[in-house]
Amino acid sequence: MNQNVIEKFNNLLGEEKVKADEPMKRHTTFRIGGPADYFLMPSSPKEVKGIIEICKEESLPYFILGNGSNLLVSDEGYRGVIIQLYRNYGDISVEGNVIRANAGALLSQIASAAKNASLTGFEFAGGIPGTLGGAVVMNAGAYGGEMKDVLKEVTVMTGNGEILTLPAEKLEMGYRTSVVKTNGYLVLGAVIELEKGDQEAIKTRMKELTEQRVGKQPLEFPSAGSTFKRPEGYFAGKLIMDAGLRGYQTGGAQVAEKHCGFVINKDNATAADVCRLMKDVQDKVKEQFGVTLEPEVKFLGNFGDAFGLNIK
Numbered sequence: 001m002n003q004n005v006i007e008k009f010n011n012l013l014g015e016e017k018v019k020a021d022e023p024m025k026r027h028t029t030f031r032i033g034g035p036a037d038y039f040l041m042p043s044s045p046k047e048v049k050g051i052i053e054i055c056k057e058e059s060l061p062y063f064i065l066g067n068g069s070n071l072l073v074s075d076e077g078y079r080g081v082i083i084q085l086y087r088n089y090g091d092i093s094v095e096g097n098v099i100r101a102n103a104g105a106l107l108s109q110i111a112s113a114a115k116n117a118s119l120t121g122f123e124f125a126g127g128i129p130g131t132l133g134g135a136v137v138m139n140a141g142a143y144g145g146e147m148k149d150v151l152k153e154v155t156v157m158t159g160n161g162e163i164l165t166l167p168a169e170k171l172e173m174g175y176r177t178s179v180v181k182t183n184g185y186l187v188l189g190a191v192i193e194l195e196k197g198d199q200e201a202i203k204t205r206m207k208e209l210t211e212q213r214v215g216k217q218p219l220e221f222p223s224a225g226s227t228f229k230r231p232e233g234y235f236a237g238k239l240i241m242d243a244g245l246r247g248y249q250t251g252g253a254q255v256a257e258k259h260c261g262f263v264i265n266k267d268n269a270t271a272a273d274v275c276r277l278m279k280d281v282q283d284k285v286k287e288q289f290g291v292t293l294e295p296e297v298k299f300l301g302n303f304g305d306a307f308g309l310n311i312k
């Protein structure tokens with residue numbers, strides 16, 4: 001960490017938006033991760049652009065963070081700059097059947113705004129604990145709905161600080177991917193188009209989906225949701241359960257008893273515990289069913305060879 005760099009960030013953003021040596025376990029739903037050298041909370045595209053310019057001048061890597069709900073950060077942390085787009089950049093406005101939101105808005109807040117305006121089509125996303133930015137990148141989805149069904153356009157910043165507005169047909173969204181991900185764009189915001197609906201029916205659907213989540217998912221433990229992607233023709237959780245791994249534990253990390261698709265932080269797990277567990281699960285499922293499970297969770301920081309887990 002370098003005091004001159006801190007000064008530059010302080011001058012750009014104000015001290016209250018700049019942290020040094022910030023433990024990432026505070027910013028991930030896994031509650032795992034060592035310190036990030038610099039942790040910044042910009043609240044405008046201009047500030048984001050300024051941060052990226054400083055990173056280039058100082059040859060510092062940077063990473064865009066939303067709510068950290070699909071992320072495993074290394075025990076050593078991150079030797080670079082975290083740019084968090086969350087509450088600091090999360091305005092939402094509704095006009096007719098259209099919702100405009102900044103990248104840091106939580107999906108639950110957008111779902112609630114949609115419900116209040118009697119707009120239907122976003123109920124599926126209300127229980128996904130991520131930000132709009134993270135959800136666009138990953139084309140987050142649940143219960144038959146996906147972000148791709150509701151996005152009208154997305155505003156992004158390119159690596160050169162250029163701002164582009166991409167209409168839905170240019171987003172190339174697929175299972176947990178999008179052009180935003182493949183091109184490494186930063187999401188600034190999006191326009192969501194919904195339909196007029198019946199508020200009581202929307203409320204009922206949201207309640208039903210919440211009950212399903214609470215009934216099936218180990219929400220009482222920290223996790224990053226589904227640990228592995230759904231392999232073509234299978235369900236990761238079922239394969240893991242059929243491999244006899246329900247409750248399998250490595251250090252503080254465990255294959256959840258309630259839902260084998262989730263690895264949970266059962267008892268002060270380290271990132272290394274999670275990686276070792278994921279590798280064991282991958283090996284056993286491959287051995288028994290010939291299926292290679294690919295991590296859905298993103299990895300940040302230095303993991304060495306991650307016990308041979310293929311992380312990108």
Ligand SMILES: Cc1cc2nc3c(=O)[nH]c(=O)nc-3n(C[C@H](O)[C@H](O)[C@H](O)COP(=O)(O)OP(=O)(O)OC[C@H]3O[C@@H](n4cnc5c(N)ncnc54)[C@H](O)[C@@H]3O)c2cc1C
Pocket residue numbers: 029063064065066067068069070071085103127128129130131132133134135136137138139140141142185186187188217219223224225226298
């Ligand atoms: C209990 C639980 C349940 C879950 N259920 C679901 C589910 O049903 N469906 C589902 O799809 N996911 C689910 N998830 C996973 C997760 O919530 C989603 O992937 C979510 O979209 C991640 O958003 P985030 O803001 O937390 O992103 P982060 O975890 O902060 O980041 C994830 C990735 O997105 C990138 N990113 C984040 N914000 C931006 C931005 N503004 N611009 C560019 N890149 C950005 C990051 O760099 C990183 O690569 C669940 C997670 C948990 C913990």
